[in-house]
Amino acid sequence: MLESPVIEQETREKQAIDLPWQVVVHNDPVNLMTYVTMVFQKVFGFSHEKAEKHMLEVHREGRSIVWSGMRERAELHVQQLHGYLLLATLERIN
């Protein structure tokens, strides 16, 4: 009974949810560089140097992975970033 298919399926679903996710910020020519740096400091508690490094990565490379971890927290961070009107998405880490 313990190994019934229903329980196995639930376990797989839970594993799928718990797989690591990453928060990606994408380049946007309108948002000011200083503003993006400030947002990274506020949302993630980054130092000014670290926030600026990620901001420059977004600016030069078009995207920067700013956080990785569990899905629920990743969704919260994306919501916070959207609240500041940054272009941000969450992605599964393959």
Place this chain on the structure above:
Amino acid sequence: MEIRRHGDALELAELDPFLAELLRQIPDSTDPKGVERAEQRLFTVPADEKEEEISAEWKLYVEPELRRLFRSSNETVAADLKPLNGAARPFANCTLRIPVKNADAWLNTLNQARLVLAAKHDFTEAELCDHYRSPIGSRRDLSLFQVNFYGFLQEFILQETQRGGSREG
């Protein structure tokens, strides 16, 4: 125009009627007014389109929260702008005081306005970086000027609030 910090407020003094009018237009400028591209820029997708469950939940739970947040910021800014509406001498220079406690609302609303204007007019990156474009000869030129003027205000607010923060820290 003179711009400075004065106690617990940011002060924009010697505002000529043109700049005062651009400031009055901030709340209205955040309205996408049915332009889908502008609406989509304010409420962007949270994940790849293959993540249908995430997008569906987002529409249902997160987007209303974001709309509430943006509306609240706009209301704060509109209230701060009220003194500009009652100018006894409409063609005289005037002063606007922005309480420092409202800085976050101003940053948010100015960003909404810049993004909506840029999306509506589909400004290119080159246009957005051309800060010295003149003269203003069309509605498009005026909107580009607005985007840059609002960006200048954002820079000032950021600079002054961070300076204040480091003083307090």
